[in-house]
Amino acid sequence: xxxxxxxxxxxxxxxxxxxxxRRPREQSQLEFELDFLGxxxxxDPLYGDALKVHANNLAAKGYYNRALQAxxxxxxxxxxRPIGWYNLAxxxxxxxxxxxxxxxxxxxxxxxxxxxxxxxxDRDLKSLRRDPRFARLLRRL
Numbered sequence: 400x401x402x403x404x405x406x407x408x409x410x411x412x413x414x415x416x417x418x419x420x421r422r423p424r425e426q427s428q429l430e431f432e433l434d435f436l437g438x439x440x441x442x443d444p445l446y447g448d449a450l451k452v453h454a455n456n457l458a459a460k461g462y463y464n465r466a467l468q469a470x471x472x473x474x475x476x477x478x479x480r481p482i483g484w485y486n487l488a489x490x491x492x493x494x495x496x497x498x499x500x501x502x503x504x505x506x507x508x509x510x511x512x513x514x515x516x517x518x519x520x521d522r523d524l525k526s527l528r529r530d531p532r533f534a535r536l537l538r539r540l
Contacts, residue, residue: 432456447476454486458523463493474503481512489523500524501532508540515540 426434436453439446454469467490473483484507491500504512504527518524519537527533 481507
């Protein structure tokens with residue numbers, strides 16, 4: 400079989416350009432996911448996996464109050480999962496709700512959270528580090 404450009408009856412005179420003529424993407428991946436998952440969750444607010452990603456994206460974008468609401472919904476749906484409680488603690492800490500952050504951290508440990516190294520380095524928990532409860536929590540882990 401001959402290549403398309405070798406056929407005499409081919410109506411194309413020029414090769415297809417290598418670059419696209421489309422406008423550059425106007426929306427970042429994060430913004431796309433926030434929009435997309437927000438619409439998914441409007442239809443199914445109990446979709447746990449979508450809710451978890453959405454909460455992380457909200458926090459990454461700096462929408463801490465909205466991330467907190469999503470994290471609260473996650474721990475209602477899955478109260479036995481330590482990561483949900485840990486992320487809830489992060490949301491509280493980012494909002495300066497120190498007592499609630501410690502309560503959520505305690506709960507995350509009770510249900511199985513054990514990543515000592517991540518807990519020590521997590522920037523979301525910066526507001527808790529000077530509190531004596533943080534050192535006690537680390538010793539328990």
